[in-house]
Amino acid sequence: MAEHDLEKLKIDRGPSAAVPRRRRNWFRYVLIALILLALAAVAFRLTGPQAVESATVTSVYPSQSYTLLNATGYVVPQRKAAVASKGQGRVEWLGVLEGTVVKEGQIIARLESDDVAASLAQAQAQVKVAQANLELQRAELKNAEVDLKRFKILAPQGAIPATQYDAALARYDKAQASLNSDAASIVSARANAQAAQVAVNQTVIRAPFDGVVLEKHANVGDNITPFSSASDSKGAVVTIADMKTLEVEADVAESNISRISVEQPCEIQLDALPDVRFAGRVSRTVPTVDRSKATVLVKVRFVDRDARVLPDMSAKVAFLSKPVPPEEKKAVVAVQPSAVVTRGERKVVYKIDNDTAREVPVTTGERIGDLLAVQGVKPGDVVVLSPGDKLKNGARVTLAKK
Known part of the structure; x- marks a missing residue:
C-alpha cells in the first residue's frame, strides 16, 4: 500500500505536462515584443521629424527699396492709324501683311481705278x-x-x-x-x-508715316467704302503703328497722384518679359479722373527702345524716388531675414531637401524692403524660417501646418 502511494508522488514528464510550459513561453515572447514596440514608438517620437516653417528664396530688384508706388497698365502706341482711302473701290492689290515694316509714302494697296x-x-x-x-x-x-x-x-x-x-x-x-x-x-x-x-x-493707299502693320482688315477683292456701314464692305485696309512712340498707360489712384510728377523716373516690367526691367519716365498725366475707377491715367515713355516691346502688352510700373544706378539694374537673391542664423562664426540657412535640413553657408547683403540679400542659395530653394538651436545639419523636418 505504501509503495502504491509513492507512485502517485512521481512527476509526470509526458507530452501533457509540456503544454502549459509552452504557453507560458509564448506569453513571455508577446510581452517582450509589445515592450520593444512601445520603446520604439517612444524613440521615434523623440527622434522623429521636426515641424518647421518654411520660406522660398526669391529674386528681387534693389529698386524696390525706393519705390514710391506701383500701378498696372498696357503698352500703347501714341501714333496709330487705321489706313483707308477716301475713295471707294475694290482692292486689286495688297502688298503688306501683319508685322510688315513700312516707310512713309510706301504703297500699301491699290484699288480698281x-x-x-x-x-x-x-x-x-x-x-x-x-x-x-x-x-x-x-x-x-x-x-x-x-x-x-x-x-x-x-x-x-x-x-x-x-x-x-x-x-x-x-x-x-x-x-x-x-x-x-x-x-x-x-x-x-x-x-x-x-x-x-x-x-x-485715292485709289493708291500709302503709309502715312513710318511704322509696322498691326492688323490687316481687308484682302484682295474686298470692297473699300470708308463712309459706309454695309456688311460686305470694309472701312480701313490696315492698321499701322509707329513703334517709336510706344508708351505705357497706367491707372493710378487719384489719392496717389500727388506723388507723381513729369519726368519722374520709373521702372517698367512686362508680363511677357518678367526677367527684364525697362527704364522709363513719366511723360504726362491726363487731366481727368475716371469716376468709375477713381483713377488718373498716367503715360510713361520708354527711355530705350526695345524691339521685344509690342502694343497691348500688360505692364507694371514702379514709380521711383530716384533713377536706378547701373549697378542696381540686375536682380539679387533674397530671403526673409529670419531664415538666416549664426552658427559659430558663420551665417547659414537651412535648406530643405527631401525632408532634410541641410546647413548652407551664406553671405548677407543689404536689406531690400522686407527681404535680405544673400549669396549661397538660388531662387526657388526652400529654407527654414527661424531655425532653433536644436535644429542640426541633416535633421529630418516636416512642414508645419498653418
Whole structure:
C-alpha cells in the first residue's frame, strides 16, 4: 500500500505536462515584443521629424527699396492709324501683311481705278479743247484788232460808213470777251482734271508715316467704302503703328497722384518679359479722373527702345524716388531675414531637401524692403524660417501646418 502511494508522488514528464510550459513561453515572447514596440514608438517620437516653417528664396530688384508706388497698365502706341482711302473701290492689290515694316509714302494697296482713270483722261482732254479754243479766240481777236485799226483811219476821212466802224469795234470787244471766257474755261478744265487726278491718287493707299502693320482688315477683292456701314464692305485696309512712340498707360489712384510728377523716373516690367526691367519716365498725366475707377491715367515713355516691346502688352510700373544706378539694374537673391542664423562664426540657412535640413553657408547683403540679400542659395530653394538651436545639419523636418 505504501509503495502504491509513492507512485502517485512521481512527476509526470509526458507530452501533457509540456503544454502549459509552452504557453507560458509564448506569453513571455508577446510581452517582450509589445515592450520593444512601445520603446520604439517612444524613440521615434523623440527622434522623429521636426515641424518647421518654411520660406522660398526669391529674386528681387534693389529698386524696390525706393519705390514710391506701383500701378498696372498696357503698352500703347501714341501714333496709330487705321489706313483707308477716301475713295471707294475694290482692292486689286495688297502688298503688306501683319508685322510688315513700312516707310512713309510706301504703297500699301491699290484699288480698281478704271473708272476714275477714264474720268481723268476726259478731264485732261477738256483742258486741251479749252486751250485750242483759246488759241482760236486769240487769232480772232488779232484779226478784229487789225480791222479796227484800219477803220479808225478810214472813218474820219469818210471813206467808210460810221456803222461799219461801229461793227468792227463791236467785233473787237466780242473777241476780247471770248478770249477771257476761254481763258476761264482752261482754268475750270484744269481744276476738273486736278480733281480727277486726286480721285485716281485715292485709289493708291500709302503709309502715312513710318511704322509696322498691326492688323490687316481687308484682302484682295474686298470692297473699300470708308463712309459706309454695309456688311460686305470694309472701312480701313490696315492698321499701322509707329513703334517709336510706344508708351505705357497706367491707372493710378487719384489719392496717389500727388506723388507723381513729369519726368519722374520709373521702372517698367512686362508680363511677357518678367526677367527684364525697362527704364522709363513719366511723360504726362491726363487731366481727368475716371469716376468709375477713381483713377488718373498716367503715360510713361520708354527711355530705350526695345524691339521685344509690342502694343497691348500688360505692364507694371514702379514709380521711383530716384533713377536706378547701373549697378542696381540686375536682380539679387533674397530671403526673409529670419531664415538666416549664426552658427559659430558663420551665417547659414537651412535648406530643405527631401525632408532634410541641410546647413548652407551664406553671405548677407543689404536689406531690400522686407527681404535680405544673400549669396549661397538660388531662387526657388526652400529654407527654414527661424531655425532653433536644436535644429542640426541633416535633421529630418516636416512642414508645419498653418
